[in-house]
Amino acid sequence: MERAKALEIVKEQLTDHRYQHTLGVVETALKLAKKYGANEKQAELAAIFHDYAKFRPKEEMKQIIIQERMPEELLFYNSELWHAPVGAYLVENEVGINDHEVLEAIRYHTSGRPQMSLLEKIIYVADYIEPGRQFPGVDEVRQVANKNLNEALLLSIQNSIIFLVKKKRAVFPLTLETYNYFIHIKED
């Protein structure tokens, strides 16, 4: 799918603010794809569509999670998490994108997972550091992302877990699994 067409489709699904965020993720994902040798077309497509389901009604997302037999555990955690796997489903079934790697990058862009692909890591990190993001620690992750993608990924996950735990907000078990996985491969 051409970039212009893809952007047109996704723009309809998002607020202006979120669309600007998406453009930031596209730009950052392309830079990272060039730097780390990922397929740029896939990075662009996954970035464009990563938040496709962001503004779907909760009830619709819940139905899709149940009907598509996604991990039921999702339902016990913050609905903020749902747009990622539901997005992968809708981007396949409404938009007609069949590239499995692109869909997986959308599916895991919020939780991460152990053994993430290069493309998945790029979308996760790009979502975290795109130019519109402003929060304590983001500049450090930006700098690290220029040198070592795994370290940037780990640092974003560390920051996210610490942020959530300080605020007494739930941490999705798969995110902890991802963290535990990447501290170990860093140690290798």
Next chain:
Amino acid sequence: MERAKALEIVKEQLTDHRYQHTLGVVETALKLAKKYGANEKQAELAAIFHDYAKFRPKEEMKQIIIQERMPEELLFYNSELWHAPVGAYLVENEVGINDHEVLEAIRYHTSGRPQMSLLEKIIYVADYIEPGRQFPGVDEVRQVANKNLNEALLLSIQNSIIFLVKKKRAVFPLTLETYNYFIHIKED
């Protein structure tokens, strides 16, 4: 079992430093048991024996985990965690203590678990705040423990997770489960 006899048994298993820590946990657990209406005898016994297996050789602990079909997952995480479930096993089989509630308080004193019993909470928190403990944040937990045991427990778990994540050390999934459980019951 009488306190003096129990202390004599456990003293042989511990370094002087760890024995002093154990005495601190006993004192604190008794205070908390009085305050929150737990059985003092059980609190005393669980506190005395909570670190019984602390200095067992790793290989012995590993064998017990396998042979007793404890969660295999333990073996993928820091061996620091092993002395708790292995301790419960040895306190039953070497010392001859059969009180299930006491054994469970020993088993879960490091990881915690969702739906912890009052006794389990007391041992977990006493281990964290006994007078010999000195680290940032411990005084706050001591103060909270005088008012609300669940909040003190949650705060110790939050501190522990943040401490580990900052240092890129593994977090045992059951600890995260415990955290996710107690933030929710607090919200109820």
